[in-house]
Amino acid sequence: MFYRLIVNLRKPGNQLWLMPTAGALLALLIAAAAAWVNVFVPPSFLPDIDLDTLQSLLDVIASSMLAVSTFSLSIMVSAFSSASNGATPRATELVMSDDNTRMAIASFISAFIYAIIARVALGLGYYGQNGRFALFIATLFVLLYLIITLIRWVHTLSLLGRLANTLSKIKAATQKPLREVRLRPNLGATWQGTVDDRAKALRHNKSGFLTHIDLAGLQKKAEDSDCYLHIMVRPGEMILPSTVLALVQFRSNDDSEQALANMRSCFVVDVARSFEQDPAWGFLVMSEAGQRALSPAVNDPGTAIQVMYDLMSLLIEEVETDEAQASESSFDRLSIVAIDYQEWLVDAFLPLMRDGGHMLEVNLVMQKVLAGIAQHAPESGVRHAAKEVAEVALERAEKALVFDADRQRLREKHERLFA
Numbered sequence: 341m342f343y344r345l346i347v348n349l350r351k352p353g354n355q356l357w358l359m360p361t362a363g364a365l366l367a368l369l370i371a372a373a374a375a376w377v378n379v380f381v382p383p384s385f386l387p388d389i390d391l392d393t394l395q396s397l398l399d400v401i402a403s404s405m406l407a408v409s410t411f412s413l414s415i416m417v418s419a420f421s422s423a424s425n426g427a428t429p430r431a432t433e434l435v436m437s438d439d440n441t442r443m444a445i446a447s448f449i450s451a452f453i454y455a456i457i458a459r460v461a462l463g464l465g466y467y468g469q470n471g472r473f474a475l476f477i478a479t480l481f482v483l484l485y486l487i488i489t490l491i492r493w494v495h496t497l498s499l500l501g502r503l504a505n506t507l508s509k510i511k512a513a514t515q516k517p518l519r520e521v522r523l524r525p526n527l528g529a530t531w532q533g534t535v536d537d538r539a540k541a542l543r544h545n546k547s548g549f550l551t552h553i554d555l556a557g558l559q560k561k562a563e564d565s566d567c568y569l570h571i572m573v574r575p576g577e578m579i580l581p582s583t584v585l586a587l588v589q590f591r592s593n594d595d596s597e598q599a600l601a602n603m604r605s606c607f608v609v610d611v612a613r614s615f616e617q618d619p620a621w622g623f624l625v626m627s628e629a630g631q632r633a634l635s636p637a638v639n640d641p642g643t644a645i646q647v648m649y650d651l652m653s654l655l656i657e658e659v660e661t662d663e664a665q666a667s668e669s670s671f672d673r674l675s676i677v678a679i680d681y682q683e684w685l686v687d688a689f690l691p692l693m694r695d696g697g698h699m700l701e702v703n704l705v706m707q708k709v710l711a712g713i714a715q716h717a718p719e720s721g722v723r724h725a726a727k728e729v730a731e732v733a734l735e736r737a738e739k740a741l742v743f744d745a746d747r748q749r750l751r752e753k754h755e756r757l758f759a
Contacts, residue, residue, distance in 0.1 A: 343606070398458050540600060544607060551608050571676040656716040657718075697737050703734075706730075
């Protein structure tokens with residue numbers, strides 16, 4: 341239950357309201373705490389701040405922050421639309437999770453709430469002489485923070501929603517789970533045993549996409565039930581009620597049904613895929629951005645070429661050995677199905693070779709990129725898959741290209757790169 345709560349709170353859509361809520365509570369605390377200064381300082385000890393000065397400052401903050409918050413929200417909605425139309429609708433959640441955007445909007449809303457609460461409390465005589473001085477100092481700090489936030493927000497606005505910025509966010513979102521998978525291809529599941537025909541099949545009771553697996557929770561439940569699990573699925577797979585999530589080898593069949601029900605909660609199924617544990621989803625979303633660029637309405641092969649270079653940089657990136665050793669953790673009652681490296685390459689390049697097959701420049705770059713992956717990817721499975729995908733890309737292109745000279749040039753390029 342706690343794991344699912346954390347997963348839900350990490351969703352970009354939930355973070356949009358979470359940070360402003362936390363900021364509003366902090367603003368309420370600061371406005372209320374200004375009156376508590378009398379507990380630590382003798383009455384009338386601090387300078388007396390004119391009531392009108394404080395009221396005018398708070399009025400300026402309240403009126404300006406309401407306008408800025410409304411403007412910022414409209415800009416954010418426009419950025420979502422731009423990311424959806426310029427790259428892919430699947431990139432919207434990445435723009436939504438932009439730290440600077442969320443922090444700016446939370447700051448503006450919190451400052452507005454702070455000013456309103458402090459203004460009302462000031463009118464009710466809640467603050468004494470010391471309290472007014474403390475409120476004045478707090479308001480100056482709020483103003484300084486808002487100035488810094490506004491400057492950063494202007495810089496963010498110059499980038500938010502642009503295609504290059506959206507592509508970089510997709511790449512960064514893919515890079516994190518890809519590194520985790522390369523550090524621990526088995527996700528930390530180290531059990532080397534096998535299950536026999538007495539193993540019970542664990543299935544889910546709903547359909548959707550597997551977004552997260554709580555391996556630590558599964559390990560704990562396996563220890564409590566004295567059993568071993570071979571996980572049959574990885575994050576990103578479509579789950580149906582008939583899909584076997586895992587084969588569970590119990591030493592005793594007592595209460596096995598209850599144990600299976602408890603284990604089911606460790607597999608998080610949602611209506612859409614997530615980037616967090618699923619690098620293949622990142623490859624697919626990057627490919628979608630390239631597909632849109634290759635559409636006749638956009639006709640921007642340069643963006644598709646940039647997408648292919650980004651895919652190559654991800655697939656040939658190596659992980660430091662000491663980093664891998666430092667992050668190694670072991671779940672000795674769990675094993676998991678191997679990674680399908682072929683799926684990575686097919687998801688990434690098949691749509692591009694289909695939509696860009698008639699463009700010689702796109703096909704030449706694709707052969708070059710796949711050759712780079714085949715030579716430099718850390719995993720032998722990725723290197724082998726890159727060679728196979730390059731053959732398919734060549735065959736598709738030879739059928740799509742119109743001129744014999746273009747086909748000949750592409751074949752010579754392929755033979756030279758994969759000689």
